[in-house]
Amino acid sequence: MSHKYDVIVIGSGVAGALCAWKLSQLGNYRILILEAGDNAITRAQRIIFQNNMDAQGNRGDMFAPYNNLESRIFAPAPENSQLELEDQRGKPGVPPKELYYDYGNDTKHAFKAGYNRMVGGSTWSWRGNCPRFLPSDFKLKSLFGVGRDWPLDYNELEPWYCDAEWELGVSGNHKELDGLFGAYRSREFPMPGIPLTYSDEQIKKKIDGADVLGTKVRVVTTPQARNSKFFDGRPACEGESNCIPLCPIQAKYDATNHLRRLAQNPEIELRTAAVVTKIEQQAGRATEVHYIDWKAKPAKAHSVRASTVVLAAHAIETPKILRMSSNLANSSDQVGRNLMDHVQFELIASFPEPLYPFRGTQSVTGLEDFRDGDFRKERSGFRMTIGNDGWGRTGAPANVIDRLLKQGTFGSALPGAIQDQITRMVRLSFSTEMLAEFDNRVDLSPNKDALGIPRPRFNFDIGTYVEKALRRGMEVSTELFKIMGAEIPPPPLPKPLDNAVTKRMNWNTAAHIMGTCIMGDDPTDSVVNRWGRAHDLENLWIVGSSVFPTSATSNPTVTLAALALRSAAAIDRKM
Amino acid sequence: MNKRTVFMELSALLTGVYKIIDPTDKQLNESTADEYLRRLTGEFPELLPKLLDAYERLASAVPKPDIDDALLTKVQAEPEFAEPDVAFVAKQIVNIWYFSQFNTTTGTTVDGGLYERGLVWPLIKAHPIGYSNQPFGYWTKKP
Numbered sequence: 001m002s003h004k005y006d007v008i009v010i011g012s013g014v015a016g017a018l019c020a021w022k023l024s025q026l027g028n029y030r031i032l033i034l035e036a037g038d039n040a041i042t043r044a045q046r047i048i049f050q051n052n053m054d055a056q057g058n059r060g061d062m063f064a065p066y067n068n069l070e071s072r073i074f075a076p077a078p079e080n081s082q083l084e085l086e087d088q089r090g091k092p093g094v095p096p097k098e099l100y101y102d103y104g105n106d107t108k109h110a111f112k113a114g115y116n117r118m119v120g121g122s123t124w125s126w127r128g129n130c131p132r133f134l135p136s137d138f139k140l141k142s143l144f145g146v147g148r149d150w151p152l153d154y155n156e157l158e159p160w161y162c163d164a165e166w167e168l169g170v171s172g173n174h175k176e177l178d179g180l181f182g183a184y185r186s187r188e189f190p191m192p193g194i195p196l197t198y199s200d201e202q203i204k205k206k207i208d209g210a211d212v213l214g215t216k217v218r219v220v221t222t223p224q225a226r227n228s229k230f231f232d233g234r235p236a237c238e239g240e241s242n243c244i245p246l247c248p249i250q251a252k253y254d255a256t257n258h259l260r261r262l263a264q265n266p267e268i269e270l271r272t273a274a275v276v277t278k279i280e281q282q283a284g285r286a287t288e289v290h291y292i293d294w295k296a297k298p299a300k301a302h303s304v305r306a307s308t309v310v311l312a313a314h315a316i317e318t319p320k321i322l323r324m325s326s327n328l329a330n331s332s333d334q335v336g337r338n339l340m341d342h343v344q345f346e347l348i349a350s351f352p353e354p355l356y357p358f359r360g361t362q363s364v365t366g367l368e369d370f371r372d373g374d375f376r377k378e379r380s381g382f383r384m385t386i387g388n389d390g391w392g393r394t395g396a397p398a399n400v401i402d403r404l405l406k407q408g409t410f411g412s413a414l415p416g417a418i419q420d421q422i423t424r425m426v427r428l429s430f431s432t433e434m435l436a437e438f439d440n441r442v443d444l445s446p447n448k449d450a451l452g453i454p455r456p457r458f459n460f461d462i463g464t465y466v467e468k469a470l471r472r473g474m475e476v477s478t479e480l481f482k483i484m485g486a487e488i489p490p491p492p493l494p495k496p497l498d499n500a501v502t503k504r505m506n507w508n509t510a511a512h513i514m515g516t517c518i519m520g521d522d523p524t525d526s527v528v529n530r531w532g533r534a535h536d537l538e539n540l541w542i543v544g545s546s547v548f549p550t551s552a553t554s555n556p557t558v559t560l561a562a563l564a565l566r567s568a569a570a571i572d573r574k575m
Numbered sequence: 576m577n578k579r580t581v582f583m584e585l586s587a588l589l590t591g592v593y594k595i596i597d598p599t600d601k602q603l604n605e606s607t608a609d610e611y612l613r614r615l616t617g618e619f620p621e622l623l624p625k626l627l628d629a630y631e632r633l634a635s636a637v638p639k640p641d642i643d644d645a646l647l648t649k650v651q652a653e654p655e656f657a658e659p660d661v662a663f664v665a666k667q668i669v670n671i672w673y674f675s676q677f678n679t680t681t682g683t684t685v686d687g688g689l690y691e692r693g694l695v696w697p698l699i700k701a702h703p704i705g706y707s708n709q710p711f712g713y714w715t716k717k718p
Contacts, residue, residue: 050705054690197714228711239714242705358701360714388714397695398674405666411647414591415698418673422699 005032005269005306006575008289010276010321012037013121014557015544015564016312017258018167022568024265027575031268032304033259034291036075036317037118038273039066041256041263049124050248062114062125062245062511074294074450075117075275076100082509084502085110100455102445108461111442112509113341115314119272122314122511123254123557125245127362128225130170130558131383132161134181136372137552140435144376146465147435148338148549151521151530154183160562162187165223168253168561169231172223181372191228193221194237197388199355200365203426206484213479215369219386222366225253225557232257239360241389275451277301279309279325279540286328286540292451299451308539308571312564315339315513315546316442316456322517323444324454329517329534329542334527336443338436338518339458340551342510343466346429347477348391348494349486354423358397362389370430370476371553379468380433383553384476390425393508394494397422428480430473431510432466433553442516467505470497512556517546532567533574543567576631579605582612585630588647589665590672592694596642610688611671615664618679622664629655 007023009016012035020031039045049065063079066072072079078100080088088110089103090096101111116122135154140147162185165172171191178185196204204219211217226243227236237251247254262268273295280288286309293300311318319336322328329335367384375381390397400421401414409417434440445457474497481488488494499506520526523535528547534540543564545556552559576584583604587595594600595608615623633640633649640646655661660680667677673695675687691703700718702708 053705054686195712195715198717201715236711238707238709238711240705240707241701246705248705356700356718358699358704359718397699398670398676401670401673401695402666402678405669410589410591410651410665410669411644412591413644414669415694418695419698422695 003305003307005030005304007031007308007310007571008304008306009033009310009312010289011035011121011312011314011317011544012119012255012259012270013312013314013544014123014255015314015560016121016310017255017262018561018564019310019312019543019568019571020268021258021262022565023572024262024268026569026572028267029575032306033262033268033270034274034276034289034304035119035270035272036275037069037071037116038295039069039071039119041119041259046246046248046250049246053246063116065246066116066118066124069118071117071273071294074273074299076449077117078114081110081114082112083110086502100449102447102455102457104457104459107459109504111339111341111458111460113511113513114509115316115511115513117317119270120254120256120259126254126557127243127555128252129363129555130165130168130172130223130225131368131554132183133157133552133554133559134183134372136181136376137550137554140376140550146377148518148520150549151519157559157562157566158184158186160566161558163565164558164561166190167258167565168225168558169227169234170223170225170558171228173221176220177223180368189223191231194224194226194228194361194364196221197360197364199357199359199388199426200386202351202353202355203386203484204365207480210483212476212483217367217369217480219365220368221364222385223558224361226361227251237361241358241360241362243362274302275453276313276321277324277453279321279328281325281328281537284537286537294451308541308575310541310543310571312543314544315516318542318544318546319442319516320444320454320456329527329536329540331536332524332526334518334525336516337438337441338515338549339440339442339460339513340434340436340515340548342431342512342551342553342555343434343462343470344429344431344508344510345470345473345497345506346387346392346394346427346494346508347474347481347488348394348425348427349481349484349488350421350424351426352424352485355426356423357388357390357425360388363387379472380435380465381553382430382432382469382473384473385429385431387427387429390422390427392427392429394427426484426486428477430470430477431553432469432473434551435463435465436515436518436549436551437461437463440515462505462507470505470507510555512545512551514545514548514551514556517542518549519547520549531570532563533570541567541571576635578627579608579612581627581631581634583608584634584642585627585650586611586668586672588630588642588650589669590694592672593642595672607689607692614685614687615667615671615677618677618685619664619667622660625655626661626664629653
């Protein structure tokens with residue numbers, strides 16, 4: 001059957017944009033990208049976002065620049081997902097705050113991770129960190145007896161990692177990372193690593209090479225999709241210290257980069273304000289995609305057809321769309337399950353001398369040493385980040401003044417106290433690896449959004465595998481601060497790991513949503529095959545971190561980018 | 576004393592940043608002061624004038640007292656300052672000058688409108704977050 005389009009890509013974030021772009025390079029395909037958001041991808045739009053952010057106060061909030069978008073009404077984003085479960089659900093007599101997420105009765109934790117439903121997706125507000133998975137991350141079950149294995153290994157993905165690093169424009173120091181826990185690198189990064197900040201250098205002097213509870217640590221420059229020179233038409237980083245929620249100059253990669261390239265191609269159409277509601281299937285093929293155009297007043301339903309459909313709506317909306325499509329591609333009962341995040345926490349301290357944070361990117365360096373080891377049979381590994389953003393999420397600089405004022409400090413004592421406290425701020429954060437669990441899931445809530453579409457409903461438990469790692473992360477961070485001679489402030493700062501009120505652990509989300517449509521060789525136990533094609537439908541493909549069977553400790557973007565490029569090549573071969 | 580001068584003097588007194596009213600800088604700071612005064616008055620229409628009146632009573636003495644911690648102590652000893660709501664507004668004057676934002680009594684953070692002019696940035700030797708205007712790699716050096 002002949003259609004107007006060869007491929008429909010649902011979602012214009014990094015996975016969808018890269019997949020569409022790669023396809024456009026491999027063949028003269030007519031591609032339609034459907035996107036729920038409706039923002040522009042121009043420089044002018046970036047300036048509007050920046051102005052909006054200035055008026056928000058909380059610059060650490062990933063949603064701050066974007067919450068005036070009209071799309072937020074019709075394609076809501078989980079703007080309050082970081083609240084504790086009780087605050088999201090509402091307390092007796094107190095209605096919940098305006099929320100997108102909903103929860104099942106037996107959930108243990110809130111699902112705190114958020115994402116942007118925008119043209120360009122969540123890359124508008126990511127930090128740009130691009131560490132690769134380790135070889136062992138693909139074989140968690142066989143090596144440690146926990147979680148799952150991937151159907152592919154590091155060797156198979158390695159060339160695609162190289163391509164992804166060039167597409168995203170990753171700066172990094174090849175020699176520092178080549179061979180990390182066996183993760184060889186066959187190509188150099190396209191750019192050298194971001195130079196260390198003054199703060200990093202002072203910390204490195206104190207801890208590099210130190211023995212930390214039996215592990216020798218090495219301060220390493222984190223590979224980042226951030227220009228360390230003019231690259232791909234974008235400028236070198238100017239150190240705005242604003243990577244999340246918005247790089248004002250696009251020195252940091254975001255998916256609008258590839259969307260602008262696609263816009264040059266007359267065969268490719270980006271249709272915005274299009275919220276997909278259903279994919280129809282017939283005889284094992286996806287045949288028609290239904291969506292609502294919310295910009296039409298009143299909103300209007302449409303449908304389009306193509307010979308291939310690619311779902312790239314991130315790990316919450318993708319399974320939602322499948323569930324709304326009469327449980328499409330779900331003969332395994334794995335759609336929406338195995339939901340994962342990088343559960344994260346941070347410890348703060350005051351360094352003995354001024355570090356002058358907030359100059360340069362929000363983080364340049366990290367410690368990779370705790371990511372792998374035999375301990376993964378019992379608990380997860382973690383990646384550590386050395387912050388350059390003061391006390392990070394624990395407290396904005398404005399809180400320093402609040403505290404001083406509460407202590408009654410006014411007048412001439414104030415400037416010196418502010419200077420002393422803020423310039424010595426440092427944080428260490430650690431991101432742990434969640435296991436894919438059948439019962440950690442997102443499904444459809446009976447409650448609906450503004451378009452009458454079911455909101456996502458979660459059952460979520462971070463699990464003891466992660467909880468043990470969070471405790472270890474605290475011990476390691478405490479030891480590192482001891483070696484630095486940094487002083488951990490007294491309670492209530494920093495936030496304790498154990499919450500006496502909720503009886504749960506305090507933790508933060510890294511907003512790295514993974515799982516929900518995992519890949520595998522066994523159609524009875526996974527949603528897509530090793531190429532990203534749904535087991536149940538020969539022309540439905542899923543790209544993005546939803547296909548990850550393990551979460552590892554790496555920020556997911558470079559891995560999902562590598563997989564999206566690889567899936568595009570597979571789609572091209574099929575077509 | 577006009578309202579703007581009263582506000583600027585009280586701001587210098589509370590923040591400890593006396594250059595707000597330094598003769599060489601005062602004129603440059605007037606537009607900022609006007610905007611902050613407007614925004615704070617909008618949020619605290621009764622409490623802010625109360626605080627300003629208390630300050631003006633002391634500052635109008637002849638000879639005019641120096642703007643320093645001794646005068647601050649006197650202001651803090653005024654009965655208005657003992658009122659928690661008024662003391663709260665005094666804190667918001669400090670907040671708005673340092674970070675161009677302030678809190679309402681309900682806990683909402685309100686924009687002061689002049690983010691880049693926050694006094695905190697030169698103090699901590701950083702640029703306003705999101706406004707580097709410096710070349711690649713500037714961060715490697717001690718400021």
